[in-house]
Amino acid sequence: xxxxxxxxxxxxxxxxxxxxxxxxxxxxxxxxxxxxxxxxxxxxxxxxxxxxxxxxxxxxxxxxxxxxxxxxxxxxxxxxxxxxxxxxxxxxxxxxxxxxxxxxxxxxxxxxxxxxxxxxxxxxxxxxxxxxxxxxxxxxxxxxxxxxxxxxxxxxxxxxxxxxxxxxxxxxxxxxxxxxxxxxxxxxxxxxxxxxxxxxxxxxxxxxxxxxxxxxxxxxxxxxxxxxxxxxxxxxxxxxxxxxxxxxxxxxxxxxxxxxxxxxxxxxxx
Amino acid sequence: xxxxxxxxxxxxxxxxxxxxxxxxxxxxxxxxxxxxxxxxxxxxxxxxxxxxxxxxxxxxxxxxxxxxxxxxxxxxxxxxxxxxxxxxxxxxxxxxxxxxxxxxxxxxxxxxxxxxxxxxxxxxxxxxxxxxxxxxxxxxxxxxxxxxxxxxxxxxxxxxxxxxxxxxxxxxxxxxxxxxxxxxxxxxxxxxxxxxxxxxxxxxxxxxxxxxxxxxxxxxxxxxxxxxxxxxxxxxxxxxxxxxxxxxxxxxxxxxxxxxxxxxxxxxxxxxxxxxxxxxxx
Numbered sequence: 001x002x003x004x005x006x007x008x009x010x011x012x013x014x015x016x017x018x019x020x021x022x023x024x025x026x027x028x029x030x031x032x033x034x035x036x037x038x039x040x041x042x043x044x045x046x047x048x049x050x051x052x053x054x055x056x057x058x059x060x061x062x063x064x065x066x067x068x069x070x071x072x073x074x075x076x077x078x079x080x081x082x083x084x085x086x087x088x089x090x091x092x093x094x095x096x097x098x099x100x101x102x103x104x105x106x107x108x109x110x111x112x113x114x115x116x117x118x119x120x121x122x123x124x125x126x127x128x129x130x131x132x133x134x135x136x137x138x139x140x141x142x143x144x145x146x147x148x149x150x151x152x153x154x155x156x157x158x159x160x161x162x163x164x165x166x167x168x169x170x171x172x173x174x175x176x177x178x179x180x181x182x183x184x185x186x187x188x189x190x191x192x193x194x195x196x197x198x199x200x201x202x203x204x205x206x207x208x209x210x211x212x213x214x215x216x217x218x219x220x221x222x223x224x225x226x227x228x229x230x231x232x233x234x235x236x237x238x239x240x241x242x243x244x245x246x247x248x249x250x251x252x253x254x255x256x257x258x259x260x261x262x263x264x265x266x267x268x269x270x
Numbered sequence: 271x272x273x274x275x276x277x278x279x280x281x282x283x284x285x286x287x288x289x290x291x292x293x294x295x296x297x298x299x300x301x302x303x304x305x306x307x308x309x310x311x312x313x314x315x316x317x318x319x320x321x322x323x324x325x326x327x328x329x330x331x332x333x334x335x336x337x338x339x340x341x342x343x344x345x346x347x348x349x350x351x352x353x354x355x356x357x358x359x360x361x362x363x364x365x366x367x368x369x370x371x372x373x374x375x376x377x378x379x380x381x382x383x384x385x386x387x388x389x390x391x392x393x394x395x396x397x398x399x400x401x402x403x404x405x406x407x408x409x410x411x412x413x414x415x416x417x418x419x420x421x422x423x424x425x426x427x428x429x430x431x432x433x434x435x436x437x438x439x440x441x442x443x444x445x446x447x448x449x450x451x452x453x454x455x456x457x458x459x460x461x462x463x464x465x466x467x468x469x470x471x472x473x474x475x476x477x478x479x480x481x482x483x484x485x486x487x488x489x490x491x492x493x494x495x496x497x498x499x500x501x502x503x504x505x506x507x508x509x510x511x512x513x514x515x516x517x518x519x520x521x522x523x524x525x526x527x528x529x530x531x532x533x534x535x536x537x538x539x540x541x542x543x544x545x546x547x548x549x550x551x552x
Binding site: 057058059077078079081083085087089091093102103106107156 | 451453454456457459460461462463467471472475476478
């Protein structure tokens with residue numbers, strides 16, 4: 001691992017004032033992510049994992065601690081972070097290509113219009129949507145829309161990709177398809193990824209390290225698991241690996257332990 | 271997209287698995303009932319109308335008499351014998367011109383006002399109570415004030431139309447801005463869009479469907495107001511004609527005017543409905 005992390009979270013905490021006194025959502029989150037690493041943040045819904053991610057996105061301000069990306073403290077949203085939201089969030093009045101171009105225009109204003117268009121087309125081709133460039137999001141399936149969402153983030157050529165449960169709204173088949181696709185794309189670039197998920201198998205398939213969050217309120221990092229599987233990974237091969245089930249059991253045991261300890265859910269806005 | 275064959279234990283949602291077929295626009299099929307039923311209802315109204323004119327209200331012209339006395343106005347809609355006697359098409363044209371001017375004013379002031387109220391909490395808190403008070407005021411109440419301010423009937427009529435018709439545009443636009451999905455705004459924020467681009471690339475197109483709903487409702491009100499304002503000012507137009515014929519005791523022309531107003535209002539609504547549908551995004 002590089003001595004200098006690309007993303008470093010230091011004593012990160014978020015507290016909201018409420019009439020009943022301050023509500024601590026997350027506290028004392030310390031995490032270092034190296035360049036090229038794929039990290040999954042896993043935990044029960046409402047445990048504050050999305051809060052941590054939204055702070056890294058710059059959409060939310062930490063009450064304590066700080067997040068440092070590269071050499072700079074994060075103090076707002078920026079184009080050095082490519083974001084994929086839970087819902088694809090494409091603009092329905094633009095074609096798929098125009099959606100991507102909106103991002104490219106913003107990130108690479110110095111390129112010529114032709115170069116920017118090429119950039120958008122390349123990103124679409126990467127996610128297998130080259131043929132759908134001129135269609136509107138409403139004409140696409142949910143899976144294709146989320147592919148376009150990923151293409152938009154890729155087209156920005158960011159330092160880090162931030163994925164907020166990007167596949168949780170898809171049906172099981174499409175979800176597996178997109179996980180494999182993301183794995184394939186990631187193997188090509190090895191771009192740093194921080195991804196929030198509550199899907200244990202997804203985390204094991206994709207991540208180098210899995211960060212387990214304790215339950216809220218006042219959630220924090222419980223354990224960190226280094227995923228032992230060699231890359232490139234193939235879903236079918238993982239299923240044959242006895243190590244896979246050990247890791248899976250350990251993750252589930254942690255999450256279930258959390259569930260029994262504190263059966264409260266939806267403590268904070270996800 | 272290829273979907274690999276997988277064990278049937280996995281649930282595959284057919285609507286998301288393949289390409290969603292683009293919605294095909296076909297002509298609406300006309301059912302016989304949708305023609306026959308309104309005709310029957312119309313016949314019923316004619317019957318009641320005839321019965322009323324024969325019994326309780328001898329001054330009310332019967333449908334037949336109404337037609338006979340209005341024939342020329344309808345069959346030769348653009349004749350002009352003088353200021354007092356013109357075809358109904360010509361009169362409707364005067365009214366429409368007036369409505370378009372007043373309506374344009376309403377949109378010109380209403381749209382930015384709606385965006386302002388939708389975007390700024392400050393403006394919304396300042397102006398919302400005021401709008402709630404101004405909104406229910408009848409055109410009959412605004413018109414005299416317009417006459418006092420402008421001294422002439424034409425600008426007073428436009429003033430009245432604009433003031434009465436702008437509220438649906440203002441309110442719908444404001445609601446549209448407030449109901450923009452936070453996802454859209456978050457995308458704009460993570461892309462670091464400058465304020466101007468945020469407005470023109472995201473807020474404006476996301477609000478357009480609401481804006482056009484407002485425009486349609488505003489046009490309906492503008493058309494309602496025109497009649498009242500013409501009746502009070504005696505301006506040439508369908509409303510003015512209606513009042514003039516009432517004073518001249520030609521009651522059949524009142525009915526002619528009423529029907530004309532209804533038909534044009536219906537057509538305007540359909541027209542705006544079609545425009546509105548074009549901006550509907552899912």
